[in-house]
Structure formats: C-alpha cells, structure tokens
Amino acid sequence: MFDSEFDLIARYFSHLGASRSDVLLGVGDDCALLRPPPGMDLALSTDTLVAGQHFFADVDPEALGHKCLAVNLSDLAAMGARPAWASLALTLPEVDHAWLAGFAQGLGQLAEQAGIALVGGDTTRGALSIGIQVQGLLPAGQGLRRSGAQAGDLICVSGSLGEAALALRQLQQGLEPEPGMRQRLERPRPRLRLGQRLLGLAHACIDISDGLLADLGHICSASGLAAEIQLADLPCAPQLKTDGDWCLPLSGGDDYELCFTLAADQAERLPRLAAELGLPLSIIGRMRAGQGIDCRLADGSLYRPSQRGFDHFHDSS
Numbered sequence: 001m002f003d004s005e006f007d008l009i010a011r012y013f014s015h016l017g018a019s020r021s022d023v024l025l026g027v028g029d030d031c032a033l034l035r036p037p038p039g040m041d042l043a044l045s046t047d048t049l050v051a052g053q054h055f056f057a058d059v060d061p062e063a064l065g066h067k068c069l070a071v072n073l074s075d076l077a078a079m080g081a082r083p084a085w086a087s088l089a090l091t092l093p094e095v096d097h098a099w100l101a102g103f104a105q106g107l108g109q110l111a112e113q114a115g116i117a118l119v120g121g122d123t124t125r126g127a128l129s130i131g132i133q134v135q136g137l138l139p140a141g142q143g144l145r146r147s148g149a150q151a152g153d154l155i156c157v158s159g160s161l162g163e164a165a166l167a168l169r170q171l172q173q174g175l176e177p178e179p180g181m182r183q184r185l186e187r188p189r190p191r192l193r194l195g196q197r198l199l200g201l202a203h204a205c206i207d208i209s210d211g212l213l214a215d216l217g218h219i220c221s222a223s224g225l226a227a228e229i230q231l232a233d234l235p236c237a238p239q240l241k242t243d244g245d246w247c248l249p250l251s252g253g254d255d256y257e258l259c260f261t262l263a264a265d266q267a268e269r270l271p272r273l274a275a276e277l278g279l280p281l282s283i284i285g286r287m288r289a290g291q292g293i294d295c296r297l298a299d300g301s302l303y304r305p306s307q308r309g310f311d312h313f314h315d316s317s
C-alpha cells in the first residue's frame with residue numbers, strides 16, 4: 001500500500017465516469033452505497049489484466065485505461081445488461097503521475113460514454129495489474145446466457161473478426177499495424193447497444209474475447225449442441241483470408257464482438273438492426289444436435305484447424 005493511497009484514489013478516480021442518481025455514496029467510504037431499481041437483475045463481472053500477459057507494459061496508459069474497462073463492459077454487453085457501476089483494483093510498481101493521469105483519462109472517457117460510474121477503488125504496490133469489476137442492470141429474468149441455444153438456431157457475429165489478433169501479431173514481429181487494426185487491439189468497442197437489443201431476440205450470447213472457436217465452443221457445451229460454421233461467411237478483412245489460413249479469424253482473441261444464436265425465422269430482423277446500430281451483423285452458421293464445431297470451406301469440405309489452440313475442439317467428421 002502506498003502512503004498516499006487515499007490521495008491517489010481521490011485525485012485520479014473519485015469522480016470518474018457517469019454521475020448516476022442510484023449512487024448514494026461513491027469513492028471515499030468503506031463501501032459504496034448503490035440502489036438497484038426494483039424489477040431489475042444485477043449482472044456482475046470481473047476481469048484482471050496483467051502487464052506482459054494481457055498488454056505490453058509500455059502501452060499508452062490512456063489506451064490501457066480504455067481497454068481495461070472495455071473488456072469488462074463487453075461481458076455486460078454479452079448478457080444484454082446496461083452498465084451501471086464499476087470498481088477498480090490497481091496494482092502499480094511505482095507512483096507515476098503522468099501514467100495515472102493518462103490511465104484515468106482513458107478509463108473515465110469510456111465510462112462516461114457507457115453511462116457507468118466508478119464507485120470504488122483500491123491501489124497496491126506490485127507488478128502492474130488492473131482488476132475491474134463492473135455491474136450492470138437488466139430486466140429481471142432476461143439475461144442472455146450461453147446455455148440457451150437451440151438446434152436449428154442461426155449463429156451470428158457482430159463486426160469483424162481477427163483484426164486485433166493481426167495487430168498483435170504484427171507488433172510482436174516489430175511491425176507497425178494499420179491504424180484501424182491497432183485501434184481494434186488497443187481500443188475495442190464493447191457492443192453494449194447490440195447486447196441490449198438482443199434481449200428477447202437471441203437464445204444465447206457470448207462476447208468473443210478468446211477467439212470465435214473458443215467462445216462459440218462455450219455456447220455449444222453450455223447448450224449441449226454442436227455448431228457448423230461456413231468459413232466463407234466469416235466477416236473478416238481481406239488480408240486475413242488470403243492464404244487459406246483461418247487461424248486469426250477463428251482463434252484470434254481480443255475482438256470483443258458478440259456471437260449469438262437466434263431462431264431461423266428471426267433472420268429477417270438482422271439487417272434492420274445492423275443498419276440501426278451501424279454495425280455489421282453476419283450469419284455464419286447453424287447450431288445442431290451433437291457436439292463440437294465443424295468449419296466448412298466454400299466447397300463443403302471440412303477445414304481442419306492445425307493450431308495447437310484448436311486441440312480441445314471435437315472433430316466430429
């Protein structure tokens with residue numbers, strides 16, 4: 001703990017994010033006091049990002065502040081929840097005021113956009129890591145789960161896949177990614193409006209943090225079903241499709257798009273929803289009885305992912 005722990009919290013984090021009437025007491029006491037509205041369920045999620053593991057230690061602190069909150073908001077989006085409150089556990093190797101100011105700015109800007117209030121914080125000395133807990137609200141009983149997919153459902157994804165992973169690969173190779181790709185890696189945009197619009201429409205939903213196959217795999221196992229996806233229908237940038245290597249769009253992490261399933265007769269609602277949100281929504285396959293995920297090439301043949309990361313996917317051929 002720093003001697004000045006309370007100063008740090010007060011100085012950088014006490015007024016971050018949206019101001020909300022349901023925050024009775026924010027940063028500065030033993031607990032925050034919050035008043036959830038009646039008839040709403042509370043959605044709660046925690047994510048920790050560790051330097052060297054989840055981000056480069058020398059990354060722009062403002063981008064890091066954005067991303068740490070964005071990955072948490074993405075989990076709220078996946079449940080269809082509206083963001084409400086957040087708390088922050090920050091472990092720092094040293095007090096660096098320029099770093100803290102940048103970090104607080106990135107975090108605060110996104111918090112304000114998302115309507116979330118930072119209501120608590122804690123700082124400790126140690127290797128740089130950032131833990132954030134977010135809480136969101138949704139109408140009672142309506143939260144979007146991974147377990148609700150049904151055989152015959154269409155599998156859909158928002159946005160495009162693999163660009164964050166491409167940017168990461170390029171940075172690791174000492175190359176400078178295109179600005180748009182770098183944005184996808186460093187400043188992901190949680191699909192909050194989409195998640196809320198999927199309430200009562202999608203049967204199952206998850207955010208793609210670990211790659212499409214891994215995360216769709218969670219929907220499959222939680223729902224007791226298999227998935228078949230058409231590679232030609234994956235929304236991804238042309239440079240990710242060039243040499244028949246589907247590794248990045250299938251298994252690249254950090255996209256923070258939503259993957260959801262819905263009844264086939266609801267497909268006609270997607271184009272209007274996409275236009276309204278200004279966000280592409282693509283149908284990439286179907287759920288069916290069985291287990292595992294089959295990836296089909298355009299000629300109908302089965303694509304066999306060769307990466308070790310795919311080993312835990314059942315091959316049903």
Ligand SMILES: [Mg+2]
Nearest residue numbers: 075078207209
């Ligand atoms: Mg998630």
